[in-house]
Amino acid sequence: QKEVEQDPGPLSVPEGAIVSLNCTYSNSAFQYFMWYRQYSRKGPELLMYTYSSGNKEDGRFTAQVDKSSKYISLFIRDSQPSDSATYLCAMSASFGGYQKVTFGTGTKLQVIP
Amino acid sequence: GAVVSQHPSRVICKSGTSVKIECRSLDFQATTMFWYRQFPKQSLMLMATSNEGSKATYEQGVEKDKFLINHASLTLSTLTVTSAHPEDSSFYICSARGPPRGPGNTIYFGEGSWLTVV
Numbered sequence: 001q002k003e004v005e006q007d008p009g010p011l012s013v014p015e016g017a018i019v020s021l022n023c024t025y026s027n028s029a030f031q032y033f034m035w036y037r038q039y040s041r042k043g044p045e046l047l048m049y050t051y052s053s054g055n056k057e058d059g060r061f062t063a064q065v066d067k068s069s070k071y072i073s074l075f076i077r078d079s080q081p082s083d084s085a086t087y088l089c090a091m092s093a094s095f096g097g098y099q100k101v102t103f104g105t106g107t108k109l110q111v112i113p
Numbered sequence: 114g115a116v117v118s119q120h121p122s123r124v125i126c127k128s129g130t131s132v133k134i135e136c137r138s139l140d141f142q143a144t145t146m147f148w149y150r151q152f153p154k155q156s157l158m159l160m161a162t163s164n165e166g167s168k169a170t171y172e173q174g175v176e177k178d179k180f181l182i183n184h185a186s187l188t189l190s191t192l193t194v195t196s197a198h199p200e201d202s203s204f205y206i207c208s209a210r211g212p213p214r215g216p217g218n219t220i221y222f223g224e225g226s227w228l229t230v231v
Contacts, residue, residue: 032219034219041225042224043222043223045222046219100162106156
């Protein structure tokens with residue numbers, strides 16, 4: 001079993017839809033959760049970061065963490081064609097010094113105008 | 114915010130030659146940098162962790178002698194692909210742990226380097 005599971009998609013939605021992207025994980029030591037967006041042929045770009053359980057909102061993006069279920073989500077409201085990219089979840093047990101970050105395989109999102 | 118620069122963005126080399134890729138943290142000191150490899154339509158694969166002033170820590174299955182990593186300063190790590198072969202053609206991405214004042218001391222990525230070995 002992989003430490004982090006993420007549906008690879010692709011996920012196609014019409015412009016303006018609410019998008020839900022999810023990851024599950026098995027390592028209960030994970031406390032820091034990140035979402036990255038990667039456009040084709042580019043390096044990943046940090047979108048959201050959360051610590052432990054709870055919600056965090058930034059503009060059209062909301063990140064949720066449910067540690068009891070080992071489940072994290074990224075919601076995109078009013079999706080735009082420019083949101084079309086691959087979204088990677090990432091998580092680690094702690095920060096500082098060397099700490100391995102484990103990535104999901106990424107979900108490819110396509111927002112259709 | 115924290116910026117990580119990677120150079121070159123694209124490189125084509127002949128089989129058997131060596132190629133060096135640089136990763137720089139532009140506005141912060143990064144004691145730890147990471148090197149990844151990504152094949153088309155696949156996720157990031159961690160190759161090694163580069164610690165300033167010490168030997169890199171390689172992931173299982175990654176050849177240390179083939180992928181030489183040097184982290185000589187707090188802002189620069191280099192990956193050298195030695196005796197490159199066509200199967201080494203891939204997208205190589207570096208990342209650095211951000212400054213403590215940043216959002217949770219998280220990971221920032223470079224733009225990536227496309228290596229094509231012909």
